[in-house]
Amino acid sequence: MTTTAPVPPPDASLLRPRPEWPDATGHFGRFGGRFVPEALIAALDDLTEAYEAMRVDPVFLAEFERLHRDYTGRPSPITEVPRFAEHCGGARVLLKREDLNHTGSHKINNVLGQALLTQRIGKKRVIAETGAGQHGVATATAAALLGLECVVYMGEEDTRRQALNVARMRLLGAEVIPVTTGSRTLKDAINEAFRDWVTNVDTTNYVFGTVAGPHPFPAMVRDFQRVIGDEARAQVLDREGRLPDAVLACVGGGSNAIGIFTAFVPDADVRLVGLEAGGDGVETGRHASSITGGEPGVLHGARSYLLQDEHGQTVESHSISAGLDYPGVGPEHSHLHDLGRAEYRPITDSQAMEAFALLCRTEGIIPAIESAHALAGAVQLGRELGPDALLLVNLSGRGDKDVETASAWFGLGASTAPTDGDDRAVEAGRGGDPGAPLGDADTTTVQDGDAL
Amino acid sequence: MTASPSRLADRIGAARAEGRSALIAYLPAGYPDVPSSIEAMVAAVEGGADVVEIGVPYSDPGMDGPTIQEAVEVAVRAGTGMADVLAAVSAVAQAGAVPVVMSYWNPVERYGVDRFATDLAAAGGAGAITPDLIPDEAAEWIAASDAAGLDRVFLVAPSSTDARLAATVGACRGFVYAASTMGVTGTRTTVGDTAQVLVDRTREVGSDVPVCVGLGVSNGDQAAxxxxxxxGVIVGSAYVRQLLDGHGADGVRRLSQDLAAGVRRR
Incomplete structure (x- = not known):
């Protein structure tokens, strides 16, 4: 930074008008709020106050924008994918390339904001939960950058599924604590992080990874992520002279989706489509589609849609994508669903993996499996809307972390099928999963069910 | 605050009239199974507990440490539900103690807030403790508990501001649950000064609602x-530890006797 007074860009995302929700106590319609032990209320109040002061502080805004530009590599580009779009009913498809960010996903947008906030409130230690590991890696990165101690809670099951990201976090100097309670996945990692926070709140800030949790996290994380949609809306207008017909994003907790939706919420003609993880299919009960297949309840500090049984116990979610494998969803998504402003659809593991393969083969881009759910949504919606449609898809992350999962799914292991890219060889090597064959990617059979 | 009588406050007041504190025992319904958990609660009463907190098993007990988590996980997996909790409430009332349910909010909301209040009152319950429900979010529960004549216990913590202490105490009926330390449930070697400071601060906001202390007490000396x-002295993990270690109802009864002697020590 220079010694002259910092000047934040006049179009800084954090200065733009926010949606009319949440209210002052964090409610998005009937959702959101604070359902936490009293011991955490003071910390949440402090955080809310510090954040509201920080978001209009020119020094912070200039530093946040500088990190976006010089560290993350923002703005992320828009890429048109015509060969992929041939499978989308002729619709044109534009990708918002959050996969090209430093650390490989949209998660860095949020953690830079929260890490700067941690500095501002004078705390030296950050904790985070992580599912796929992307938020953990981003938090470990920001902690290294700003000299903060970092502890990441990760379900033991996820540490196995995402071993590469565990190694990355440790390389970045973070301590990764495998969580062995409950289902040993993201929801249990969040429980442990809250337990740590309530115990160490004097020294520690909780860097929450998504637009869920108690107020102010859903609103604050949205504000930090809205740069995705603010950029994309201007980029699409600039290159097309019009807005897209639909904006698509995958939804687990829902931060990348809120990030790209927010700028478009006032544009009533733009459809907002969230793609939830359908796992084996919502009808099987083995899925992570909280809005499509869940009911309102309270989990992790907020009221929202969630997967629960008749006793109100959280039901374990299922998805091939660790980043979407969460039984809840951010309260703003529940509200957008109630309002009818956004629609939510399930995408099965098979549909997602087919779209994953399709983007690899047609465009030379390996997406995160999370983002592949949004791509599968584009295939569906493009066919519904037809050749004149313009679709904007948030490619929220890259697939490097998923190479092992994808190799197993497609049977590309070194000891099995040849990996020369021949579709039939790939198909022959598939491990008996229920998905549609990869070789069909060049025909028009991607849509394999009644997921609409 | 309403003028309806409070069974919890009455029982705690009766202990105070004897020149002692009340002993409040926590045990979750459904560990190791429903009948054994009820046996253990009755044993806690026989050993000297004035009040039994009956825990509703929940899959995501964010305020609980490893001891209670371990027991509750078993109860959740076995499908323990509100009907089992209400059976335990009746059994505790019959054994002569005051039963109060302790539940994270989602199981209550799922059961139906009004239905919960009605059924709890019908089963002989005095009210409920809600560890992740703050008064700010509790309009529905406040209305339902008023209508059913139930006590409602919210928590205060060392981090609570004076303004929040006043608002929370104002919303409580029966007693105020003072969480002694910043942290989750579990036994601790010392309870520390923060508990006394919090109790004093809670009383200073000007209320005659009893103040009971939880988190960390495990034996008669700490209870004293x-x-x-x-x-009142609230003990949870130490009771659950008796069951986890296989000491069963007898172990629970012995612990109650030790703690009951502790709350009577002068």
Whole structure:
């Protein structure tokens, strides 16, 4: 930074008008709020106050924008994918390339904001939960950058599924604590992080990874992520002279989706489509589609849609994508669903993996499996809307972390099928999963069910 | 605050009239199974507990440490539900103690807030403790508990501001649950000064609602220490530890006797 007074860009995302929700106590319609032990209320109040002061502080805004530009590599580009779009009913498809960010996903947008906030409130230690590991890696990165101690809670099951990201976090100097309670996945990692926070709140800030949790996290994380949609809306207008017909994003907790939706919420003609993880299919009960297949309840500090049984116990979610494998969803998504402003659809593991393969083969881009759910949504919606449609898809992350999962799914292991890219060889090597064959990617059979 | 009588406050007041603090025992319904958990609760009463907190098993007990988590996980997996909790409430009332349910909010909301209040009152329950429900979010529960004549216990913590202490105490009926330390449930070697400071601060906001202290008490000596400044001593993990270690109802009864002697020590 220079010694002259910092000047934040006049179009800084954090200065733009926010949606009319949440209210002052964090409610998005009937959702959101604070359902936490009293011991955490003071910390949440402090955080809310510090954040509201920080978001209009020119020094912070200039530093946040500088990190976006010089560290993350923002703005992320828009890429048109015509060969992929041939499978989308002729619709044109534009990708918002959050996969090209430093650390490989949209998660860095949020953690830079929260890490700067941690500095501002004078705390030296950050904790985070992580599912796929992307938020953990981003938090470990920001902690290294700003000299903060970092502890990441990760379900033991996820540490196995995402071993590469565990190694990355440790390389970045973070301590990764495998969580062995409950289902040993993201929801249990969040429980442990809250337990740590309530115990160490004097020294520690909780860097929450998504637009869920108690107020102010859903609103604050949205504000930090809205740069995705603010950029994309201007980029699409600039290159097309019009807005897209639909904006698509995958939804687990829902931060990348809120990030790209927010700028478009006032544009009533733009459809907002969230793609939830359908796992084996919502009808099987083995899925992570909280809005499509869940009911309102309270989990992790907020009221929202969630997967629960008749006793109100959280039901374990299922998805091939660790980043979407969460039984809840951010309260703003529940509200957008109630309002009818956004629609939510399930995408099965098979549909997602087919779209994953399709983007690899047609465009030379390996997406995160999370983002592949949004791509599968584009295939569906493009066919519904037809050749004149313009679709904007948030490619929220890259697939490097998923190479092992994808190799197993497609049977590309070194000891099995040849990996020369021949579709039939790939198909022959598939491990008996229920998905549609990869070789069909060049025909028009991607849509394999009644997921609409 | 309403004028309806409070069974919890009455029982705690009766203990105070004897020159002692009340002993409040926590045990979750459904560990190791429903009948054994009820046996253990009755044993806690026989050993001297004035009040039994009956825990509703929940899959995501964010305020609980490893001991209670371990027991509750078993109860959740076995499908323990509100009907089992209400059976335990009746059994505790019959054994002569005051039953109060302790539940994270989602199981209550799922059961139906009005239905929960009605059924709890019908089963003989005095009210409920809601560890992740703050008064700010509790309009529905406040209305339902008023309608059913139930006590409602919210928590205060060392981090609570004076303004929040006043608002929370104002919303409580029965007693105020003072969480002694910043942290989750579990036994601790010392309960520490923060508990006494919190109790004093809670009383200073000007209320005659009893103040009971939880988090960390595991034996008669600690119970005596807390009884010196609190209206009631809440013990949870130490009871659950008896069951986890296989000491069963007898172990629970012995622990109650030790703690009951502690709250009477002068």
């Amino acid at each position: 220490e807390v009884a010196a400044f609190a209206d």
